[in-house]
Amino acid sequence: MTGRPVVYVVDDDADVLASLAAVLDSAGYNCLTFTSGYDFLAAAPKAVESCAIVDVRMPKIDGLSIMEELFRRGIRVPVILMTGFGEVPLAVRAMKAGAVDFIEKPCRFTELREAIGRALAISTKEHMEGQIEGDAAQRLAxxxxxxxxxxxxxxxxxxxxxxxxxxxxxxxxxxxxxxxxxxxxxxxxxxxxxxxxxxxxxxxxx
Incomplete structure (x- = not known):
């Protein structure tokens, strides 16, 4: 890792991944891409300052299921969902389940950057809270x-x-x-x- 904020991008469309990786890398993020939700979960993302941009519609495991699995495993990575036309109701449902934001395809850079900024702020806050909780638990023991x-x-x-x-x-x-x-x-x-x-x-x- 380079010390830059990490943005994981999960999409089964290789062209979308390549495009987003180029944009995010040039914007100063360390972009890691995955064509499969299972590959992303297997990587067990643990970077301190990080977030994940996940496509809602993917084969085998969709964006909402990926997000739910992250929560089940206790992996604190804020999730931004990418939605296509007509998928806003699904994205709203996902946000109620814990997603921090959603963006519509094709993604505009300003909206993408703002969503990532909000997600990274949450990531940093949760990491600090986790450290405080862990320290308090050690003392309580x-x-x-x-x-x-x-x-x-x-x-x-x-x-x-x-x-x-x-x-x-x-x-x-x-x-x-x-x-x-x-x-x-x-x-x-x-x-x-x-x-x-x-x-x-x-x-x-x-």
């Missing part, structure tokens, strides 16, 4: 079972006394566990603890 129980009650606003009653331990023991939770999770106060839990999403309360 440091907690003992009892510390985790105290953590789960702290982030919903329970007082030390309430936690002591729920867990059938003394308030002093709760204070000790609370201090250890703060230390292990590298937070200074309750607001920071809550923000960290929010970065984990639903997994924080499991």
């Amino acid at each position: 440091r907690l003992t079972q009892r510390e985790r129980e105290v953590f789960e009650r702290l982030i919903v606003g329970e007082s030390n006394k309430a936690i002591a009653r729920t867990l059938d331990i003394s308030a002093r023991t709760v204070e000790i566990h609370r201090a250890r939770v703060m230390e292990k999770l590298e937070v200074k106060n309750l607001p920071e603890l809550v923000r960290l839990s929010l970065s984990l999403g639903p997994s924080a309360s499991k």
Whole structure:
């Protein structure tokens, strides 16, 4: 890789691929092309700053199915769908399912560039959020079972006394566990603890 943003293009039409590759390469993107959706999925795209432009209508596996498979595998690559005449309803359905944008063939460069810009912004944001979530998860793994129980009650606003009653331990023991939770999770106060839990999403309360 060259360090340039990566744009994957998936289309069974070789002429379309060649045309888009030339335009995107000249615009400063690292363009990788695939004539088959299965080949694209096999490549397991993982570039940090990247997006995929995928044709809606292709044999064997269509654009919507490719997008769904990416989501199923947990591959965070924003998808822009290319549609032909009369395929806008399908593209709208795909956007409701998670596609970030769609462009109509033949693609105009200004529209293409704008769609790619939006998709790459999403890609960068999701990567940063993934890093934050991963760091928070690593810290959460440091907690003992009892510390985790105290953590789960702290982030919903329970007082030390309430936690002591729920867990059938003394308030002093709760204070000790609370201090250890703060230390292990590298937070200074309750607001920071809550923000960290929010970065984990639903997994924080499991």
